[in-house]
Amino acid sequence: MSEENKIGGAVLLVIWIAALSISLVAFYGLDHLIMNMQGLPLNADLTPAG
Amino acid sequence: MRSNRQQSIRRNGFSNRLGWLLSLLAVLLTFGVSSVFADMGIGGAEQRIAPIGRVHIEGQDFIPAVDSVASEIEEPELIAAPRTSRKDYPNIGVSSRAVVWILAQMHLFFGALVLAVPLFVLAIELVGVATGDERYDSMAHEFMKISLTGFSITAIFGGSLALFLLYPDFMGYMMHVFGAQWLVYAALFFLESFFLYTYYYGWNAMRYGNMKWVHLSLGLLLNGAGMTIMVMANSWATFMMAPSGVNEVGAVIGNIWEVMKGPLWNPINLHRFIANIGFGGAVVGAYAAYKFLSTKDMEKRAHYDWMGYTSNFIAILAFLPLPFAGYWLMAEIYAYSQQMGITAMGGILAWLFIVQAVLIGTILLAGNYYLWAGMSRTEGSKRYKPFIGFIAFVLVISFLIWVTPHTLMLSASEIAQLGGSHHHILGPLGIMPAKNIAVNLMLIVTFLSFQLYRRSDKVATVSWAPIGNALMVAIYVVAIVNIIFLGVYFGYFTNTVYKVGSSVAQVSSTLVVIIAGIVIDSLMFKNAKILPSHWGRIPDRAQYALFALPIAFTWLMGLMGYVRSSVKTHWHVYTVMKDNSPDNFIPTIGYAGNMITIVTVLFLLFVLFMFWIASLSGTKQPKPETVAEGGVA
Amino acid sequence: MNVFFKTMGFSIGLALIFTLVTQLLPQVEGEAPVETKVDLSSLTMDDFVTMGEDLFMNKGTCTLCHKPPPIGRAPDIQSMDMVSTVAERLADERYQGESKDAAGYILESMIDPSKFVVAGWGKKGSNDTVSPMPAVDKAPIQLSVMEMDAIIAYLQAKDGNEVTVSLPSPEAAAEAAAAAPAAGGGVALASAATAEEALGKYACSACHAMDSEDPLVGPGLATVGRRLSETEIRQSIVDPAAVIAEGFPPAMPADFAEKMTVKELEMLVQHLAEKK
Numbered sequence: 001m002s003e004e005n006k007i008g009g010a011v012l013l014v015i016w017i018a019a020l021s022i023s024l025v026a027f028y029g030l031d032h033l034i035m036n037m038q039g040l041p042l043n044a045d046l047t048p049a050g
Numbered sequence: 051m052r053s054n055r056q057q058s059i060r061r062n063g064f065s066n067r068l069g070w071l072l073s074l075l076a077v078l079l080t081f082g083v084s085s086v087f088a089d090m091g092i093g094g095a096e097q098r099i100a101p102i103g104r105v106h107i108e109g110q111d112f113i114p115a116v117d118s119v120a121s122e123i124e125e126p127e128l129i130a131a132p133r134t135s136r137k138d139y140p141n142i143g144v145s146s147r148a149v150v151w152i153l154a155q156m157h158l159f160f161g162a163l164v165l166a167v168p169l170f171v172l173a174i175e176l177v178g179v180a181t182g183d184e185r186y187d188s189m190a191h192e193f194m195k196i197s198l199t200g201f202s203i204t205a206i207f208g209g210s211l212a213l214f215l216l217y218p219d220f221m222g223y224m225m226h227v228f229g230a231q232w233l234v235y236a237a238l239f240f241l242e243s244f245f246l247y248t249y250y251y252g253w254n255a256m257r258y259g260n261m262k263w264v265h266l267s268l269g270l271l272l273n274g275a276g277m278t279i280m281v282m283a284n285s286w287a288t289f290m291m292a293p294s295g296v297n298e299v300g301a302v303i304g305n306i307w308e309v310m311k312g313p314l315w316n317p318i319n320l321h322r323f324i325a326n327i328g329f330g331g332a333v334v335g336a337y338a339a340y341k342f343l344s345t346k347d348m349e350k351r352a353h354y355d356w357m358g359y360t361s362n363f364i365a366i367l368a369f370l371p372l373p374f375a376g377y378w379l380m381a382e383i384y385a386y387s388q389q390m391g392i393t394a395m396g397g398i399l400a401w402l403f404i405v406q407a408v409l410i411g412t413i414l415l416a417g418n419y420y421l422w423a424g425m426s427r428t429e430g431s432k433r434y435k436p437f438i439g440f441i442a443f444v445l446v447i448s449f450l451i452w453v454t455p456h457t458l459m460l461s462a463s464e465i466a467q468l469g470g471s472h473h474h475i476l477g478p479l480g481i482m483p484a485k486n487i488a489v490n491l492m493l494i495v496t497f498l499s500f501q502l503y504r505r506s507d508k509v510a511t512v513s514w515a516p517i518g519n520a521l522m523v524a525i526y527v528v529a530i531v532n533i534i535f536l537g538v539y540f541g542y543f544t545n546t547v548y549k550v551g552s553s554v555a556q557v558s559s560t561l562v563v564i565i566a567g568i569v570i571d572s573l574m575f576k577n578a579k580i581l582p583s584h585w586g587r588i589p590d591r592a593q594y595a596l597f598a599l600p601i602a603f604t605w606l607m608g609l610m611g612y613v614r615s616s617v618k619t620h621w622h623v624y625t626v627m628k629d630n631s632p633d634n635f636i637p638t639i640g641y642a643g644n645m646i647t648i649v650t651v652l653f654l655l656f657v658l659f660m661f662w663i664a665s666l667s668g669t670k671q672p673k674p675e676t677v678a679e680g681g682v683a
Numbered sequence: 684m685n686v687f688f689k690t691m692g693f694s695i696g697l698a699l700i701f702t703l704v705t706q707l708l709p710q711v712e713g714e715a716p717v718e719t720k721v722d723l724s725s726l727t728m729d730d731f732v733t734m735g736e737d738l739f740m741n742k743g744t745c746t747l748c749h750k751p752p753p754i755g756r757a758p759d760i761q762s763m764d765m766v767s768t769v770a771e772r773l774a775d776e777r778y779q780g781e782s783k784d785a786a787g788y789i790l791e792s793m794i795d796p797s798k799f800v801v802a803g804w805g806k807k808g809s810n811d812t813v814s815p816m817p818a819v820d821k822a823p824i825q826l827s828v829m830e831m832d833a834i835i836a837y838l839q840a841k842d843g844n845e846v847t848v849s850l851p852s853p854e855a856a857a858e859a860a861a862a863a864p865a866a867g868g869g870v871a872l873a874s875a876a877t878a879e880e881a882l883g884k885y886a887c888s889a890c891h892a893m894d895s896e897d898p899l900v901g902p903g904l905a906t907v908g909r910r911l912s913e914t915e916i917r918q919s920i921v922d923p924a925a926v927i928a929e930g931f932p933p934a935m936p937a938d939f940a941e942k943m944t945v946k947e948l949e950m951l952v953q954h955l956a957e958k959k
Contacts, residue, residue: 012516019520023528027559031532034555039808040548046539048548130936298822298889299936336690343686388756388815389823392747398711408704412697547807594693601697620715625822629715636713643705647698654694 129226131300131627132219139217139631146216147633148645155608155649156656157207159329160200161283162322162607165276166330167197168249170364172269179262189357191253193334196664198250201243203656217631220622224286227296231282231306238279245272277323284318285310291618292386293626300626313386317379324375328368329607332600335361337661339596352586358596359424359585365599366417366500370493370564374557383617390624394617401639402613404453409606411449414496416598418445421503423592430581431506441495448488448495483541486553490533490560498526501567508578518574525566529559604653608646716742728836731850735837738830743819745834757816758801764842765789772799777811786847789835793819793826820883828880878954881947885939901935902928908959917952 028046035042041049132138139146171190178186214221225232249268256265294312295304302309338358342351384391393399422438425431510518533556540552618624620634628634637645739745748757769785772778780798782788791798796814805811819826826834832848839846882888892903907916918925920943923935943951 015517016520016524019517019524020528022521023524026525027528027532027562030558030562031536031555034558035548035551038551038554040551048540048544298886340686340690343690387817387823389744389747389817392756398713401708401711404708405701405704409701545803594690597690597694598697601694602701605698605701616713619713619823621823634715638710638712639708640706640710643702646705647702650698651695654691 128301131223134219134630159653160204162326162329164200166326168272199660199663242275281319288312288314288318290623293623317382321375321379328365329603331361331364332603335596336600339593355586390617407452409602412602416595418499420595421499427587428507428583434502444495448492451488483537487537490556507581507583508575510574510578518570529563532559604650612642732836732840735833765838766844786835878950881951908956913956916955
């Protein structure tokens with residue numbers, strides 16, 4: 001708890017946004033990867049490309 | 051205060067070690083799942099499954115079996131599977147199938163128990179060696195003690211005698227197909243017994259130093275023998291479902307390895323391996339709960355509380371990856387025979403999956419409830435209380451979606467009443483994509499319960515804790531969104547191929563959450579500040595969750611045995627040997643339910659007997675005073 | 684003891700709740716296909732069509748997959764006029780079979796489903812070249828020629844089309860009845876009308892290649908007439924163990940003498956003797 005208090009609100013916001021973006025990119029990549037491995041390619045907007 | 055602290059440290063170490071085991075399991079599982087992906091490529095199914103009569107070694111071109119037979123000097127005799135008629139089956143007045151059902155199921159229950167217990171006993175013993183905490187060692191020994199009689203009970207229910215008497219032709223054929231493998235199997239039983247008795251009775255004789263490593267090696271050998279026995283026995287079941295190494299009429303044309311290595315063998319092996327661990331954990335958990343409730347001694351309560359917690363931990367941990375193993379198994383069944391897959395999932399057996407949902411729902415709710423109740427042990431758990439409502443909500447909603455029936459078999463009038471074969475509002479919830487979402491969400495929130503519980507007595511001291519927390523929350527949120535998106539978009543708005551493919555991506559998302567959770571937490575809570583926690587401080591009613599778990603597990607195993615055996619329909623060995631006995635039909639779900647309850651209650655009684663025997667060894671009758679006096683006089 | 688009763692009561696109560704759930708669900712029994720004895724001498728075409736419908740719904744397990752979308756896993760045959768559909772398919776350039784008419788096409792699609800795969804229904808990854816459908820004359824479905832004819836009759840008749848398959852003849856019926864006890868509890872098969880049918884009925888090609896000399900379980904039979912006389916062929920079928928071709932296991936069933944009708948045996952012997 002005490003550690004968190006040392007970090008300013010702005011920094012915290014950046015951290016949360018960064019974490020969310022990283023996760024989004026990671027799962028976006030995961031979807032592409034898994035579907036490609038099964039021979040079911042996707043377009044950039046995740047619609048089926050097959 | 052000091053003892054509290056010690057206990058906290060002890061549990062912390064324990065959790066970390068088990069965390070590693072979990073990671074290992076997850077990695078193994080990922081390999082299992084990835085092989086599913088690999089097999090979904092072009093021609094994958096063709097290569098993987100050697101159709102009957104066309105068995106060949108992987109990677110080699112198809113060579114007609116006769117070439118090798120012809121070149122050998124000693125020609126093995128080709129004998130087709132017997133064709134039986136009704137009079138070939140002895141009539142004993144009651145249903146032969148019911149007799150075999152009970153014997154085989156009891157054998158399987160105890161077999162599963164005695165294979166699983168040494169596995170986690172060895173793991174706990176290892177943790178004890180690594181941490182130097184003797185209490186792990188004692189607990190492992192106690193787990194071993196209470197399951198010891200199980201080995202004899204397993205053997206008693208071997209049931210082979212009944213099988214030979216009731217299904218002589220079928221067993222004769224199986225003996226013929228598996229041949230010398232039976233001898234290996236019998237020999238392994240001797241090995242298993244040898245390692246079992248040396249492992250158990252040598253526990254205190256080989257407790258420290260180098261001797262401990264000898265003891266651990268014995269444990270490893272015990273598990274090796276047990277595992278081999280299990281996969282051998284599995285090959286009989288999978289041969290019956292999807293025969294390999296024989297031709298169209300059942301004559302053996304491959305070697306024993308080709309007979310054993312049917313398309314369903316490894317999926318069943320993995321599935322049973324994982325399920326056994328969960329089942330074993332649940333059963334010994336009930337023992338701890340019973341002991342906890344029977345005593346008022348606070349120290350004993352603390353001990354059995356800890357034991358119950360560990361058992362529940364093992365049970366739920368093994369349970370989480372089980373649906374994925376089941377998914378692999380079903381995928382292989384569909385690949386082997388679409389007809390068999392549909393018989394299981396869309397035919398008359400499909401209603402059974404409603405019952406399965408009820409059982410799994412019970413297991414998850416009981417496991418979660420136990421974790422939430424257990425939070426009262428720690429003083430740091432208040433921080434996480436608000437999450438419980440959310441988790442409970444997701445669990446219940448997902449559960450309801452899961453039990454929404456898919457339209458299965460409706461009479462014409464029922465269809466007319468419903469205005470179509472699907473309900474117009476509930477219909478979309480009845481099909482697979484919705485259920486996939488529900489299952490994955492249930493698993494994710496159960497893992498969340500776990501993670502919160504494990505965090506409840508700790509405060510992270512690493513400087514990057516806020517980043518770690520943010521990342522963890524983000525992974526949960528995005529994974530849940532991703533699972534819902536995949537299920538809804540691909541499940542309802544694209545074609546079937548993408549629908550099926552997206553379920554693999556959903557499963558992967560769940561796995562990512564689990565693996566990320568373990569990795570982040572094990573790094574973040576290194577050297578964490580430990581808040582005091584009190585073993586034994588848990589409401590009595592929470593212990594009933596530890597009874598609900600084994601009952602639901604046992605029942606679930608019985609139910610899945612019913613479906614596994616029934617998909618063969620009227621065949622002893624699918625496509626090769628017909629079942630012409632009076633019991634060659636698939637019984638109704640209600641009949642199966644009665645049978646399963648009978649075996650569950652029988653199992654419960656035998657388990658009680660097993661525990662009672664175990665408690666005998668710890669009881670010493672006080673020397674009668676009159677005799678003592680007489681002696682003096 | 685109090686704890687004992689509480690926990691046992693809880694456990695058994697829970698098991699009973701699970702049992703109750705199973706009792707509340709629809710109770711359906713999965714009957715094994717029942718042997719139906721058909722009196723072929725008095726069989727009308729209507730009966731034959733009805734029999735075909737029953738086979739389509741039950742023993743043939745066709746409706747496991749061939750049912751309306753979205754739960755179907757194969758074209759919804761029951762809502763299609765198969766005769767006009769077949770005409771379109773025969774004209775399709777992807778069609779690989781040899782059939783010329785609806786009856787031939789339907790039979791072909793049951794025995795060798797990959798001859799024409801309807802777009803979108805092929806095995807995954809096969810680009811609609813391989814059908815996921817099992818051959819219905821093989822295990823586990825094992826329909827006889829007569830049963831497949833009945834299904835063809837049903838599929839033609841259900842949309843008011845003319846039925847082009849012929850009824851099994853009463854002579855065949857009599858022979859089938861005679862052969863039934865020897866078949867050992869199996870479904871009474873109609874007696875084969877031609878040598879090719881007999882080859883299929885007794886699954887000769889499971890072990891013998893018919894169009895090459897390549898050895899499978901038994902020797903190939905493409906040129907068997909050159910090697911063996913009629914008498915020798917007859918002996919090989921009736922008493923396979925008498926002379927075993929060099930390098931082959933004695934795997935051939937010894938009960939053909941009981942199973943085959945005299946007519947079938949003679950047809951087979953003639954047919955094989957002509958393979959030179």
